[in-house]
Amino acid sequence: MGVRLAVRGEQMIVTKQKSKQEILKILEGKNRVFIVGCGDCATTCKTGGEEEALQMSLFLKSNGKEVTGIVVPDVTCVAAQAKTAFAKNREALKVSDAILVLSCGAGVQNIKENDRAGLDVLPGCDSLFSALVDKDGTFREVCVSCGECILALTDGICPVARCSKGLLNGPCGGQDKGRCEVDRDRDCAWILIYNRLKEKGRLNLLKKIQPAKSHNIVKRPGLEKPGVPE
Numbered sequence: 001m002g003v004r005l006a007v008r009g010e011q012m013i014v015t016k017q018k019s020k021q022e023i024l025k026i027l028e029g030k031n032r033v034f035i036v037g038c039g040d041c042a043t044t045c046k047t048g049g050e051e052e053a054l055q056m057s058l059f060l061k062s063n064g065k066e067v068t069g070i071v072v073p074d075v076t077c078v079a080a081q082a083k084t085a086f087a088k089n090r091e092a093l094k095v096s097d098a099i100l101v102l103s104c105g106a107g108v109q110n111i112k113e114n115d116r117a118g119l120d121v122l123p124g125c126d127s128l129f130s131a132l133v134d135k136d137g138t139f140r141e142v143c144v145s146c147g148e149c150i151l152a153l154t155d156g157i158c159p160v161a162r163c164s165k166g167l168l169n170g171p172c173g174g175q176d177k178g179r180c181e182v183d184r185d186r187d188c189a190w191i192l193i194y195n196r197l198k199e200k201g202r203l204n205l206l207k208k209i210q211p212a213k214s215h216n217i218v219k220r221p222g223l224e225k226p227g228v229p230e
């Protein structure tokens with residue numbers, strides 16, 4: 001199946017597998033199911049790697065489904081890899097009613113866009129957020145791709161992602177001993193930012209008022225060509 005170890009840079013899309021009950025509901029009326037996993041983020045999350053795809057296959061079989069095949073591309077959200085997976089599994093796909101994809105939403109949509117047979121392409125996972133992977137394997141959301149990065153002003157701590165209210169100009173006043181009022185298990189991002197800037201003698205950076213984020217900067221759906229502006 002060609003699975004490679006799976007952390008891109010250390011940034012990844014965090015997914016959780018849908019409940020088995022939900023998956024059976026999604027597959028209602030679909031008796032012959034082809035399973036696609038993902039050798040990248042979903043492998044790291046243990047939601048759609050080789051092992052999880054095999055487990056899903058056993059589960060579906062024990063619920064009366066026929067599993068026509070399994071493939072785990074290295075990176076399921078890359079068009080070329082979806083095309084290769086389809087080319088290698090043409091015969092199995094011909095006799096399938098549906099494709100169950102164990103990856104993030106981008107992977108599911110990439111499989112859909114490259115499926116020439118017009119099968120139902122169904123998600124087996126929910127995408128939660130993009131994250132850093134800590135040494136102990138914890139997933140941590142640190143960026144929401146806002147399109148106007150202000151990390152230079154906050155000493156590398158993102159208030160958009162890490163402050164529960166996404167505040168851009170300092171704390172809300174609810175912090176207690178450095179903990180966020182929305183979730184006491186988390187550090188208040190703004191206290192972290194303040195302390196770091198203070199240590200560096202750079203508190204003057206906080207005097208510059210940040211305007212509200214513009215919804216024109218990152219247009220949804222996102223469409224970009226890679227490259228550096230001239």
Ligand code: SF4
Binds near residue numbers: 146147149151161
């Ligand atoms: S400010 Fe935060 S959300 Fe915006 S690009 Fe920078 S790290 Fe990402």
Ligand code: SF4
Binds near residue numbers: 163165171173190
């Ligand atoms: S306590 Fe801190 S992290 Fe929590 S919402 Fe207020 S400013 Fe944001």
